[in-house]
Amino acid sequence: MTAREQVARLARVLAAVRATRTGLWALAAGMLAFAVLRLLAAFGVVVPRPGMVAAVLVTAVAAGAVAYWRGGAAASPTRAALWVEEQVPGLDYALVTAADPRFAATAPFLAPRLRDIPWERLSRAAAVRALAPPLVVLLAASALLLVTPRGHTAAPAARAPGAGGSTATTPPAASPLARLRATVQPPAYTGLPATTLDDPASVAAVVASRVELRGAGEGSVAAELGGRAVAVTRDGRAWRLSLAMPHAPGALRLTSGGAERLVVLEPRADSAPVVTLARTVVDTVVRAPTGGIPLAGEATDDFGLASAAWEWIASSGEGENFTFRSGTLGGAALDGRRRAEPRATLSLDALELKPGDFVHVRLVARDRNTVSGPGVGVSETRTIRVARVGEYDSLAVEGAPPPEVDKSALSQRMLLLLTERLEERRPRLARATVVSESQAIARDQTALRKRVGELIYTRLGEGVDGEHSHFAGDGHEHGVEGKLDPADLLAQASKATGGGEPTMLDFEGDETPVVAVNQPLLEAYNHMWDASRELEVGAPGRAIAPMRRALVALQKAREAERIYLRGRPPAVVVDVARARLQGKDSAGVVSGRTPREDIDAAAAARARRLDRALLLLDAQPAAAVDSLLLLRVDALAEAPALAGALGDAIERLRGGRDATDALRRARRLADGEPHTAPGLPAWSGGGW
Amino acid sequence: MVTGERAAAEAARRGEFTFCTVQYESGDWDSAPLVAPNIIDTIARYTAIPVTPTGVIAPLGGDALHRYPLAYLTGHLPVRFTEAERRNLKRYVERGGLLFVDDHNHDVDGMFHKTATEELTRAVGPLADLPNDHELYRAFFTFADGPPTTAHEMNGWGDNLVHEHLQATLVDGRIGVLYSSKDYSSEWNYHPDSKRFLSVDNTRFAVNLVVYALTR
Numbered sequence: 001m002t003a004r005e006q007v008a009r010l011a012r013v014l015a016a017v018r019a020t021r022t023g024l025w026a027l028a029a030g031m032l033a034f035a036v037l038r039l040l041a042a043f044g045v046v047v048p049r050p051g052m053v054a055a056v057l058v059t060a061v062a063a064g065a066v067a068y069w070r071g072g073a074a075a076s077p078t079r080a081a082l083w084v085e086e087q088v089p090g091l092d093y094a095l096v097t098a099a100d101p102r103f104a105a106t107a108p109f110l111a112p113r114l115r116d117i118p119w120e121r122l123s124r125a126a127a128v129r130a131l132a133p134p135l136v137v138l139l140a141a142s143a144l145l146l147v148t149p150r151g152h153t154a155a156p157a158a159r160a161p162g163a164g165g166s167t168a169t170t171p172p173a174a175s176p177l178a179r180l181r182a183t184v185q186p187p188a189y190t191g192l193p194a195t196t197l198d199d200p201a202s203v204a205a206v207v208a209s210r211v212e213l214r215g216a217g218e219g220s221v222a223a224e225l226g227g228r229a230v231a232v233t234r235d236g237r238a239w240r241l242s243l244a245m246p247h248a249p250g251a252l253r254l255t256s257g258g259a260e261r262l263v264v265l266e267p268r269a270d271s272a273p274v275v276t277l278a279r280t281v282v283d284t285v286v287r288a289p290t291g292g293i294p295l296a297g298e299a300t301d302d303f304g305l306a307s308a309a310w311e312w313i314a315s316s317g318e319g320e321n322f323t324f325r326s327g328t329l330g331g332a333a334l335d336g337r338r339r340a341e342p343r344a345t346l347s348l349d350a351l352e353l354k355p356g357d358f359v360h361v362r363l364v365a366r367d368r369n370t371v372s373g374p375g376v377g378v379s380e381t382r383t384i385r386v387a388r389v390g391e392y393d394s395l396a397v398e399g400a401p402p403p404e405v406d407k408s409a410l411s412q413r414m415l416l417l418l419t420e421r422l423e424e425r426r427p428r429l430a431r432a433t434v435v436s437e438s439q440a441i442a443r444d445q446t447a448l449r450k451r452v453g454e455l456i457y458t459r460l461g462e463g464v465d466g467e468h469s470h471f472a473g474d475g476h477e478h479g480v481e482g483k484l485d486p487a488d489l490l491a492q493a494s495k496a497t498g499g500g501e502p503t504m505l506d507f508e509g510d511e512t513p514v515v516a517v518n519q520p521l522l523e524a525y526n527h528m529w530d531a532s533r534e535l536e537v538g539a540p541g542r543a544i545a546p547m548r549r550a551l552v553a554l555q556k557a558r559e560a561e562r563i564y565l566r567g568r569p570p571a572v573v574v575d576v577a578r579a580r581l582q583g584k585d586s587a588g589v590v591s592g593r594t595p596r597e598d599i600d601a602a603a604a605a606r607a608r609r610l611d612r613a614l615l616l617l618d619a620q621p622a623a624a625v626d627s628l629l630l631l632r633v634d635a636l637a638e639a640p641a642l643a644g645a646l647g648d649a650i651e652r653l654r655g656g657r658d659a660t661d662a663l664r665r666a667r668r669l670a671d672g673e674p675h676t677a678p679g680l681p682a683w684s685g686g687g688w
Numbered sequence: 689m690v691t692g693e694r695a696a697a698e699a700a701r702r703g704e705f706t707f708c709t710v711q712y713e714s715g716d717w718d719s720a721p722l723v724a725p726n727i728i729d730t731i732a733r734y735t736a737i738p739v740t741p742t743g744v745i746a747p748l749g750g751d752a753l754h755r756y757p758l759a760y761l762t763g764h765l766p767v768r769f770t771e772a773e774r775r776n777l778k779r780y781v782e783r784g785g786l787l788f789v790d791d792h793n794h795d796v797d798g799m800f801h802k803t804a805t806e807e808l809t810r811a812v813g814p815l816a817d818l819p820n821d822h823e824l825y826r827a828f829f830t831f832a833d834g835p836p837t838t839a840h841e842m843n844g845w846g847d848n849l850v851h852e853h854l855q856a857t858l859v860d861g862r863i864g865v866l867y868s869s870k871d872y873s874s875e876w877n878y879h880p881d882s883k884r885f886l887s888v889d890n891t892r893f894a895v896n897l898v899v900y901a902l903t904r
Binding site for chain 1: 714722724725728729732733739741742764765766768770771793798799803843845874879880
């Protein structure tokens with residue numbers, strides 16, 4: 001082989017080494033980047049999957065480019081010859097001259113000097129020097145990849161395609177459970193089309209939908225749902241099973257040989273119609289049972305309404321003798337419409353109601369559910385009552401315009417505030433102004449005192465006129481004016497009840513029943529008297545103290561009142577000691593009530609199950625997916641949000657994708673709302 | 689009866705049993721006002737359970753209801769719960785409360801029965817006959833034949849039936865709602881002082897109700 005041929009061969013070898021070195025550096029850098037990202041994920045720094053792929057690719061390409069750029073000898077024969085001259089300095093450019101075609105004539109003369117060049121050793125050394133570093137890095141990256149945790153990503157290659165939710169007995173690719181197809185046929189009344197799902201982990205459908213699962217492969221297939229076997233039919237290699245979507249969520253367990261697969265059945269309930277009233281919006285009392293009452297409402301349903309009607313119940317009677325009649329009104333077929341606005345008029349004449357009778361009205365709608373229904377939705381009930389005889393006799397109807405002074409806007413507190421402000425301004429005002437404003441307040445105070453007096457006298461059975469004579473400043477001359485005292489009141493009470501001469505009863509001091517009942521109002525009345533007297537003479541400062549005492553007394557009177565809007569039931573206070581015959585009866589001690597477990601016990605149990613499943617995730621990902629599937633079945637009814645998050649996580653795990661976010665969301669939902677202490681900052685900044 | 693929140697809370701703090709009458713938006717919930725003192729008197733007579741001398745009235749839709757392990761609901765007129773009442777009743781029963789519902793009409797064709805059972809079914813679940821050997825009938829006194837018959841069942845009004853069973857909705861094995869068509873509301877609606885005229889106290893079954901509600 002001539003020197004030119006040897007140089008050309010070496011150039012090819014060097015080019016191959018350079019290319020291999022570039023590839024090795026790219027691969028090593030990519031693996032190293034992937035290992036570092038996984039290591040970060042283990043410490044909670046999660047990079048999304050697209051980002052992770054991009055980072056690995058960029059690192060690999062960059063490393064390859066740098067390696068190529070620094071690749072050393074190029075592939076041209078001249079540079080290869082120069083590289084050999086570098087390695088064997090004694091050649092004195094003899095090889096470069098011999099390899100140059102322009103000096104081909106000198107080759108025979110130079111051949112003896114080129115005879116001892118160690119071509120093989122040079123090639124090996126070049127290859128070792130170029131490839132050893134990337135190989136070392138590649139091995140290191142592989143080692144790092146092996147020791148870093150895999151995070152929450154189930155390796156898709158570990159299972160047969162589509163084999164979801166398998167345990168340690170993962171169905172192999174040839175198993176009849178390896179690939180499933182589900183067909184869902186909703187009930188006819190829903191009007192929904194049939195759907196087909198490939199390799200589903202769960203099947204969601206309306207209750208009573210026909211669910212058909214199909215697969216193919218050798219070996220027997222058995223199915224079980226809620227402890228009951230589901231029939232599986234065979235047709236050659238193909239198998240199929242069919243069942244109705246149950247009312248409650250469940251896990252369909254498919255087994256074949258040693259392999260097992262779970263499919264969650266997720267029923268979607270057909271909601272009952274939602275019915276609301278538009279008219280009449282409130283309960284009503286009618287004076288006479290005549291005329292008609294317009295009724296309007298709205299009914300909506302998820303799959304369509306069948307009918308709607310107004311139901312009424314008329315109740316008559318009292319005590320032990322009640323009679324009832326009922327019926328419907330305005331019934332209409334709705335032919336599957338999803339929304340309807342039924343209207344009707346309730347004729348009170350037709351019901352032949354009597355005073356004191358009740359009519360209850362509500363709107364009832366039924367849906368077209370012919371499988372588990374029909375679902376019935378009802379509106380709130382409105383009560384229409386016919387007034388009892390004499391019910392309005394005691395009702396004070398204010399036919400006239402409001403009185404000149406709006407007494408309802410007058411309060412002791414307001415008068416007190418006015419007086420306090422006047423007292424503040426008094427040093428800056430002329431005396432005449434002070435007197436004028438003070439007397440204006442005095443008139444209001446007198447009017448308010450008069451109202452308190454009316455209350456006291458009304459309770460005594462006396463007309464307002466009885467009190468009227470006792471007021472100062474009202475422009476009348478009816479005798480002695482002044483404060484009320486208990487003796488006066490007792491006299492008034494005796495007069496009102498026809499009891500003759502007043503006598504003090506068995507009460508302490510002057511505490512007669514009349515006085516006891518009216519005590520706070522009497523106090524208020526007398527303090528008001530003092531206040532108005534001081535205001536009349538233009539001394540608002542001295543009026544403030546009695547005005548405050550009057551306010552306190554009025555508050556006390558208010559608090560003493562108890563108003564029973566529905567009538568006052570008899571207040572029977574049982575004498576427990578007497579009933580127990582002075583406590584000598586000890587028929588036995590009944591233990592206290594056993595505290596019940598917290599209502600969130602079920603949620604806590606779900607959280608514990610989720611924890612256990614997550615612990616399994618690294619060691620036995622398939623078993624963990626099974627556990628998550630079963631947990632999802634239980635969560636579907638009681639914790640739909642958790643079930644949704646679990647479903648997302650399961651789909652991702654089955655697809656070999658990162659499920660960390662979904663699992664984190666599920667964990668938060670399972671743990672419930674965090675407990676917070678109001679008023680404390682989320683982070684104090686002062687350390688742990 | 690009192691409705692004072694403070695008094696009720698104080699009684700609860702002392703660990704006393706307080707008889708609760710349920711007030712609902714529709715109907716005549718206060719048709720048997722003397723049942724409460726009568727049962728309180730009965731509890732005091734036969735047991736050592738600390739008991740508040742007056743009952744309380746708690747709105748069915750309010751949180752106050754949850755203070756009382758036993759709640760009593762009655763009436764003659766149609767019963768329509770509001771959505772809040774329905775929701776609160778379900779919570780009450782799930783959290784261990786016992787609602788005792790009695791048809792003051794003692795009439796299975798009456799509107800109280802029809803509407804109340806419908807509402808209870810919607811709120812809590814369907815009612816079923818309670819077996820006459822249920823532990824309720826042995827919780828304090830023994831009623832070997834099941835619920836005691838009332839003098840009102842055959843009084844010419846209502847359905848004129850002697851109802852053999854009470855009905856109940858069980859929640860986790862215990863009674864959540866107990867429904868009676870026997871008209872205990874009429875049977876027990878008298879002043880406790882009148883009890884001395886009875887040869888056999890007809891309110892003894894109420895002790896079983898209270899003891900069951902307190903201990904199960």
